[in-house]
Amino acid sequence: MTMAVVAGPDEDGLGDALEVGGATVNRAGGTAARPQLEEAGIVDADLFVLTDARLATSIPVAKDLNPDVRVVVYARDTVPEFARGQAGHIVDPRLLDAETVAEELL
Template identity: 60%
Template structure:
């Protein structure tokens, strides 16, 4: 694991039943979790401006993707959820993955690579 991997930061928003947060931590990423209704102030407090990755696990919170993109250009946006991403978000999303198709460990490994 390189020094860059140890300095990577991710925000995981929503319930994490498929353990993408744990998988990212296993790859050496520092993970901050945000639960409940996610707001801009919560994202800022969680450190979104300094994060490398924003992983959304609750598609009902899809409006957070444009908020995150407005706050910083320097991160990747990912949904790791079973439901389809709303059309209005697709243009700002870097990656959408269904946990039923790819395990959290594989996704985390690819995101860090």
């Protein structure tokens, strides 16, 4: 079973779509800093879903804690350059709905 950690407000419902698809979804609260990521289970996660590009500093932290985690940015805003190389997928919700993205990820 796929385990995902979602950080950010997830207004477009990717976390819910992943759950419908059978994934276990945990939420990293606040700014998704190291303690919040650890509490959400990033060390054992298969996916790290970021829904707010302003929280992009959490990407290198997540990769440090779990080098094998797949990073998906599902946000309307531009992802900072430093984080682009660590994100496996960057998707704008205006282009693909959450259900389609979840289906592809699972």
